[in-house]
Amino acid sequence: MTTTARPSTPLSLHLLGRGSDPRSERGVECPGDLPAASDPGLVERARQAKAALGERVFVLGHHYQRDEVIQFADVTGDSFKLAREAAARPAAEFIVFCGVHFMAESADILTSADQKVVLPDLAAGCSMADMARLGQVEDAWDVLADAGVADVTVPVTYMNSSADIKAFCGRHDGVVCTSSNAKSVLTWAYARGEKVLFLPDQHLGRNTAVLEMGIGLDECVVYDPHQPGGGLTVEQLQAAKMILWRGHCSVHGRFSVEAVHDVRARIPGVQVIVHPECQHEVVLLADQVGSTEFIISAIEKAPPGSRWAVGTELNLVQRLARAHPEQEIVFLEKHVCYCATMNRIDLPHLVWALENLAAGHLVNQITVDPETERYAKAALQRMLELPGPTARD
Secondary structure, three states: OOOOOOOOOOOOOOOOOOOOEOOOOOOOOOOOOOOOOOOOOHHHHEEEEEEEEHHHHHEEEEOOOOOOHHHOOOOOOOOOOHHHHHHOOOOOOOOEOOOHHHHHHHHHHHHOOOOOEEOOOOOOOOOOHOOHHHHHHHHHHHHHHHHHOHHHHHEEEOOOOOHHHHHHHHHHHOOOEEEOHHHHHHHHHHHHOOOOEEEEHHHHHHHHHHHHOOOOHHHEEEEOOOOHHHHHHHHHHHHEEEEEEOOOOOOOEEEEHHHHHHHHHHHOOEEEOOOOOOOOOHHOOEEEEOOOOHHHHHHEEEEEEEEEEOOHHHHHHHHHHHHOOOEEEOOOOOOOOOOOOOOOOOOHHHHHHHHHHHOOOOOOOOOOOOOHHHHHHHHHHHOOOOOOOOOOO
């Protein structure tokens, strides 16, 4: 099945993956019978299918993927690293992206026309990306224009956004960022404008602006797309340096101040390390803040016996704990906190995709229409041309 970038739609993500909607590109089941993830033959089937494809396939695995899937990834990483890896593999006929929909879109934009990007389960979306729709963002830009500030505002969108939002930024001389390079991107943006419209994660935008750029909290305002004029006055828009979209990560937004205090009380000497998608109050209490790549690197370099409470997706935290038994590594929250949509990519779906490709059947291809691709690629290329992540990131 081939999907294309779609116009803005109010339809929500089909979390259970049942049924389909051609406008939303979400929630399409794999046809045929899929064995249970516990089926002992699945691993061998995945190995055989991947071996049959050989160098024709390149599998990318995001850090938040299940272990059963990560074991078949040729490269693992966060969205920034995987975007680079997708662009650097021109010889692979198929890019199988074990991540979520917006990542596969970005891979299609950055890869050559004869390469095919496949998402094993089209229900693997992102609730954060769905919080900023093209029609809403276009309306917001009109609000900024009416306030007389659009001409001095640079739109910056987090990688966790749809292709049409990236294209919006491309059309308006904006750029894409990730949690790894947000500071570099904002530095680039403020060299070109007085203000930034930051989409769609308010927490990453606020944390980077305040803690990395020295912008005051009072210079940050939140634009609510569900309120007339974003819930802001003309005066507030004119005074602001950072206009934050009211969006968030459903995983990282759950980490609380109470959880930080609780883990410090339970584990003497613990170091709290969190992702910058966490709430500002949580980030302020943490010992270290950074992207998934930063978190992994910090723990890998830590001495034996060190204690860590990690505020990011649970699959990654559990993987780090198993890889470093010489340290004490715990999940920051007491409650289970997987990324539900990222976990849509499981071993049965990966096997289904690989076996179909090996048999000559292209399934779940992600494609972006040429006009959207043109402008989204401009925004992505601006990001990729910037300096890489800093030591802090």
